[in-house]
Amino acid sequence: MRGRLARVPWSWLLIGGLTAGALIAFAFAPLALVLKEAGRGRFQWLFHELSEPGTRVAFLNTLAMSALVTAVAVPAGAALAWLLERTDVFATERVRTRFSALFAVPLAVPPYLLAMAWALLGNGRNGLLNRLGAGAWIDLYGLDGTVLVLATSAYPFVMLTAQANLRRADPSLEEAARVSGAGPWGVLKTVTLPLMLPALAASAGLVFVFATAAFGVPYLLGSVAEPPVYVLTTRIFQYISLGGADMLSRASALALVLLSTSLAAQSFASWIARRRSTVQVGGKAARPALLRLGRVRPFAQAGLLVGAALFILLPLGTIVWTSVARSFADPFDPTLAHWREVLAREETARAFAHSVLLALGAGALVAVLGLVVARLSKQFGRPGAVLAAMAASPYAVPGTVLAIGLLLAFAYEYRLIVLDTVTFALYLPGTLGLLLVAYAVKYMAFGVRGARAALDQIHPSLEEAARTSGAGPLKSAVDVVLPLVSPAVGAAFLIVALPCLSELTMSVLLFGAGTETAGTLLFELQSYADPPAAAVVATMVVAVAVAGDSLARRLQRRAEGRMPPG
């Protein structure tokens, strides 16, 4: 170990130390403050909770729900990525890009809004679909509806990660297989799929964790079902709202169960990713020749169109339509009153400006820090793995618990006084800074996992080549590694920035007077004014997200176009 550390340049040690310090201060300390509640009295509450039959039911429901969501979202996301990146399903690049952007949209829609839209469409009593069809033929309350909505929210993680992975994978491998006589499906099975596997495993881990930590959707669709379906997060919500001295301890004990489940799932995923990891020596990839789908093409096109219509346009259309419907009693009586009301509010523009700023900031922070942590974890072996796990664990903790931890940890002003002359003061409550910290901490997992999957595919010989040619460690990282992982970093940026645009769970606990965000505005309108006005904000969030997403894609394409091939 000593010998290995001695070979590490001091710049790496310094960066590593600073990153670890920041992670401990901002991500781990708040979590530890809450979780130490779970350890009170020699973990008596943990044992108490584990012995409760209700916990077992909620735990098994969580596992079943998360496994189903993963089983639906990962193949769907992978298939979409492959169709849109590697095949001629649509003839022009333009159309394929448009569809990629369209299929990424659910990422920007808060899952609980999708759940509300589906509840409106498919509740067993008088859902719109039931009114249109013959009798009550669909009832989305329960586990099936919960899985449907969560899978819709989660597949874009997989799709974006896999697309980034395919974009940087060396197409000459696939071409070689084709030249050697493999058919299109043979290439997919023997080359493309194994190439995608590490990224797929990493994102499957994240999808699983996303589902275990989800609260709004199982609450809206599960706890009103007959019989009600409870999961760990809805049970934690019950404990927190039951109030009382022991309840934070019991809730923390359950949060610890949730965290362990998630960490186990993530380690399993990264074990698979490492076991099946593929390394490539090639540099920057050229655009591959597209696979001809032939006779299957019309079916693939129809599948994409129907999928987009059913799972994206239908629920989003419902949200947009709600925003112009007079009320839920008269859904077919259009009015612009809600739009006028929301646009007339002085805080609407401010809230959106804050959200855009925070989303860009959190996305950039996570993309950069994620890359650094991933690079460090690759460099340092075991301590690096601890660092990566530390960065990834906040994602598995329910937003409410994380927000309480941040409130506890940052209630004070911290002053760093250097040599009694210079004072750096940090006082976060009620500022945008606290929200930025919350978002970045929560989503750090995406930056780390995405970058690590990409880094693992780069053969060390590339960097070594740069080093032997005289480049320093930082220069070789910037000149060689960075261009190769940039699609993954870009994907991480999008995956983080889009949900941050409308983040709600933590924001409603952490925002300050004058630092409203789109999420808090949404929550306020949803709970107090009228839900149609909330649909206006949701529509605006989606519009901003789509615009931002296509802008990011255009910039990325231009950047890729400038880079020399090969």
Add this chain to the structure above:
Amino acid sequence: MRCAPLLAVALVAAGCRVEVGPPEARQTAAAAHGPSGTVMVYTSMYREVIDAVKPTLAEALPGVEVKWLQGGSEKLATRLDAELAAGAPQADLVLTSDPLWYERLRREGHLLPYASLPALRLRRDLIHPTGAYLTSRLSTMVIAYNSRLVSEDEAPRTFAALFDDRWAGKVTCPDPLASGTAFSTLAQLLHHEGPGLLARMKAAKLVASGGNSSAFTRLESGEHQVGFVLLENVLAARAKGSPVAYRIPDEGAVPVPGPLAILKAGPNPEAAKAVYDLILSEPVQRAIVAAHMHGVFEDLPPPDDAPDLTHVLDTRYRFTPEFVDATVEEAQAIRQRFAEAMGAP
């Protein structure tokens, strides 16, 4: 040689120290005399009320900057509880709608007793005997029904009648675990009807989910036909042509107090007292009434289409000190029993 930069960093680090405490700006503000500086109000009041009272406050208290943090009662309670646990509350005044939470804060010694002059205009039963908090507005829980599906004659006349067999599968309310007003109502109903009511709620397949506006939306869309929701939601929607109608039950509605209190450990209690007095002024009370809630002055007109304050307070569901005492001890058990009765594992 390669250790030199590390050594330098270590040297600088050795000359550093870290201080933790309240922000320096706040300490100076607390030392000043008279109402000045910033007052932070945590409130669940509607945005329109806040916007309406801003000019009044600015005129009456030119030296005070009032900041409003507006959010749901439960979110603000969670947030303030965490701040109090850390020993550094950001709020000076709290103005939300969960009476039992205020009683808990009072018992834990977080509230500053204050005898406000304008409070003399209030009914005595709206003021806590210790002066730790008082009612500054009322959100009233009433029976509501979708008038396209249920006629006025058919609509239930008492809260208990909501859980008759004929409404099985058609009755809804907000989640007592998510909404303070719903919890207060549940506690009142159980207090007067006895614990047998829970079994009747279960048998009627009551759907209790989300906050007040979620429950209202389910009534408006016709997913459910009858239920209990807040009067202010019904009045606001009726003004826009909604078919949801309301009825004051025969035994009386549940007028849930919206308390007002000053935090002992808040940054600026002196200025908070001045704002406290102004919330009990006519312009602010009128703004509350304009937002379809009841203010606390009996001589002011009630919200449009609503009974007057005396009528609303003439109910068996009063938040007497005895009721509040009994319920604050029982709060957790009541929620637990409700969750279990409704099928939580």
